[in-house]
Amino acid sequence: MKLLTRDTDYAVRAICFIARSKEKKASVAELTFRLGMPRSFLRKILQRLNEEGLLESSKGKGGGFELAIKPEAIVLLDVMRIFQGGLNLNNCFLKKRICPEKNVCRLRREIGLIEKGTAAALSKISIASLIKSRHN
Amino acid sequence: MKLLTRDTDYAVRAICFIARSKEKKASVAELTFRLGMPRSFLRKILQRLNEEGLLESSKGKGGGFELAIKPEAIVLLDVMRIFQGGLNLNNCFLKKRICPEKNVCRLRREIGLIEKGTAAALSKISIASLIKSRHN
DNA sequence: GACAAATGACACTAATATGGTATCATTATA
């Protein structure tokens, strides 16, 4: 079981890099070079982050990506939700006939609680907090 | 992102059913009927639980599955580990050259902490606690 | 012993998710 998929991981690191870079815009070319991720894949990821409003892009020569919002305002859970669709853990697998008690099912309730706890923890980690130290 | 895969979910519910059943042995036929899960799939799952020592099986007519250990001693994390290989979240995706600081990487550290917290929570939920109420 | 009812072992398949590539269109700047 893994918590972060690769696109989330790449996205977080790319955002961190952009957040730290002095000239605010970073191009895919630069990010590819500095972060060592597959170029096309990274492009797709950045485009997505742009669509979702975390980054802002400018086309044309000299273009690139910059943060659309402050690094304090972006948390891990935001990025995960984009690429992994949030934590939607307890989609019951049993048919209604068999397990009609959705609301009181104990397993479902317990898992739901854990889910909430994990989500809360993931919401406490902001990009700002990740770039405080030397490393991403 | 889902925490439990389907086989884990089925496994837990099957174990719960077996734990509650009076005549200790439960056959695949009965479980299939009572829990509404696909028969062959369930069989495979139960076999696995037997191999892993959570259940004990008896072959031949009148055979079936029963708990090999007490319901208090089986926790969610045990079952997850069998079918989902435990929580192995922070396998770094970046090449060594790019990200050599495995030990101090902040993202990795934070995710590791969350991982531990989630695992701890999953270890507190036993089969016994799940079957206390009416529902599984 | 023969039959029936059970699991064991294991090969196979279908569907979906993940990780990644490639191409053409569009935009902006020099």
Place this chain on the structure above:
DNA sequence: TATAATGATACCATATTAGTGTCATTTGTC
């Protein structure tokens, strides 16, 4: 107008997930 950038989008390969099917073996019962 050439060039360097992103936008949109289709495609592909592999892995994982979910599930099926079959033959072998064991065990209880008539």
